[in-house]
Amino acid sequence: MKGERLEVTVGIFVLLGMISLGYLSIKLGDVALFGKRGYTVYADFDSASGIRPGAPVEIAGVEIGKVGPILLHEGRARVALKIDDPVALQEDVFASIKSTGIIGDKFVSLSPGGSERLLKPDDVIRSTESAVPLEELISQFIHGKVE
Incomplete structure (x- = not known):
């Protein structure tokens, strides 16, 4: 017993x-056990160097989603951005790849646009800016080509 x-x-x-x-x-x-509710939009970058699936997507320093799969589409890097509900993005939103410091992790930063039209699921963000590689900046500084 x-x-x-x-x-x-x-x-x-x-x-x-x-x-x-x-x-x-x-x-x-x-x-997320049952997955977060949201939608996916895409952004085409000349270079997605340093960005990884799962990296944060932010607006004004607030995380609003995560980076999804990154694929090659017509010679450019197509990055899937999984945006959480209820965040709505304007049609003229601007996407850029930034880092959290000089050699920190990369993330996608979105700057809201002024349009009244909103992006729908699977739409593509047209205005993008790729990250500037640290090696390129150092090279420009050493060779005196910094503007």
Whole structure:
């Protein structure tokens, strides 16, 4: 009888430990169990160097989505931007790739436009600016071609 009670107690602690570990994995890993509601738009960049799927998409420093798959489309990098609901983007929004410091992680920064027309799911952002590679800036500085 005493052995059964010990086994049940150990079983309960193991179960609670597994539930706690699962909860922490989901929260710390920023995993959505049932997926966030939102929509996907695309941005075509001359170079998507340094940007990775899962990187943040921000407006005014506020995260509004994540970068999705990055594909080659007609000689340019087509970056999928998964935008969270209820964020609406104007048709003339401007997308740029920026970094969080000199050699920090890259993210996509959006600057809202002034249009009353909104982007629909699967639309393409026309105005984009690729990140300037650090090596290029250093090279320009060394060779005195900085403007």
